[in-house]
Amino acid sequence: MLRQIEKARERLSEYFSPTPTVRSDILSQQHGGPVRLKLETQQPTGSFKVRPSMNSMLTRLEQARSKGVVTSSSGNFAQGAAYAARRLGVDLQVVMMKSASGFKRQRTEELGATVVPCENTFKDRWDTTYRIAGESGRLLIHPYDSEETIAGDGTIGLELLEQVEGDFCVVVPISGGGVISGIATAIKESRPGCRVVGAQPSANGSMARSLLEGKPVAVTPGPTLADALMIAQPGKRTFEIVRRLVDDVVAVDESEIRGAVKLLAEQQKLVVEGGGAVGAAALLNGKVKTAGLPVVCVLSGGNIQPSKLAEILAAS
């Protein structure tokens, strides 16, 4: 898997520069030790999802170009994939529940993808996606549970190894588990002293719950500001990697997520969405066992609805 991440990095280097890491004065102060932030919010489309989607298309570029691509997402992966498809000259269909916000649908369409509506269940979303792939020969790319996706996600970890000296504790948002799987795979082999900690909203503790039960289990996700982390169940591949390589998975509640979004905007001058801020929220609330290591929080995305951010900023 590590070799695949290295290959993904080679592939992606033609399209993206490494995202910066910055030292956060305010988080270091509040945490009581050095904290750096990995700014995936600065990627095109405002989240890390351009990495896995672009890597998945580049891996099978001939099929992607001749037959097109299909995927399933209502959020950041849809936009990332639409961006990648446009840059690669690939036709993309994105299966999205009818209940997905008009805002998200519109942004995906603006990037040139075709949105295929489906019923409001994860089952129908996947059934529709696999049906389209089977009927059309389109390349199906998975938002979190394929090797190509995890390899693309893992390029964040390779960048961190270059940007941060020595052992560190990285805190990573968890939804399906793709990005933390990729990062853990990338860094644990060359720096086994690093710690990898995942953070989830309490409203959707699917990975923590699955780890307890020893297998991927489904939960019914509740509403959360971290809407990018709404998933019924971790992936099979990602669950196995998380079980093997991730040191801890912690949960943060809504007021903690909200507080982190507010602090990051007001004091760190960064717009981070709820799902991108769960790691910082966990750290700020003393939930991350860092073993005394310097900390890196991966700010995975910034796609918060402007009116929602306005509301958070206006509240005292």
Added chain:
Amino acid sequence: MLRQIEKARERLSEYFSPTPTVRSDILSQQHGGPVRLKLETQQPTGSFKVRPSMNSMLTRLEQARSKGVVTSSSGNFAQGAAYAARRLGVDLQVVMMKSASGFKRQRTEELGATVVPCENTFKDRWDTTYRIAGESGRLLIHPYDSEETIAGDGTIGLELLEQVEGDFCVVVPISGGGVISGIATAIKESRPGCRVVGAQPSANGSMARSLLEGKPVAVTPGPTLADALMIAQPGKRTFEIVRRLVDDVVAVDESEIRGAVKLLAEQQKLVVEGGGAVGAAALLNGKVKTAGLPVVCVLSGGNIQPSKLAEILAAS
């Protein structure tokens, strides 16, 4: 002067890492050519002002430590200097008009500086500052018009030379003219093909007006969202450098500044204050003659009042 900037960089390297530059997809698209952003918003205290204030104190550290430091500012320089003083173990007094916002005063005091109130005129502010320096022997550090300040500001330019290959056009906010003087000095000698363009709010066109008249002249600044760029008159040193090295100075109106702040927050995921966004505003409104060069906008600060940002985000 270039040698002083190089020395400033050596001095500051112990305290600050270079700020990142990132490629902006949305600005590149809207401008129609590659645009990068220099993220001074990621400095401690949220603006580039830690560079000139820290350099000024380090240049005369013995005096600063034994006698203390005095300066005059109601905004970003006050906070930058307070941060530098705290890190260097220096006692700092900041002369601020009584009319300065409680918010700014509070943030400066939280960083450990003592605020000395004065009457609501630039004249009384400077009279008070020079009187304190004369009576107490405190080191007086100037917010924009001293060699140490300009040298500290210029370190941004040296970083850009390393971060950007080949010739580029850099767009820089102008208030007293310190940061554009430093940047122009740093880059014009080694890359004379680079362009340096300044941007000011129309509400305060003091530099443009002074260039027209061939000497620093005073204007009466009107209210502007770019409150960090409120100054009656350019510095003497900075005016001479700008006249010699800066290619163009352009003005942006309030709706353009507001639009740039909104776009940077919503699409680039960066919180930038009005004064930090004037360069992007000028570019977005076709006011920057780039000579076909790739563009770098210096986002000089992010200290916008949260309620103001909320209002801008909530407006359509």
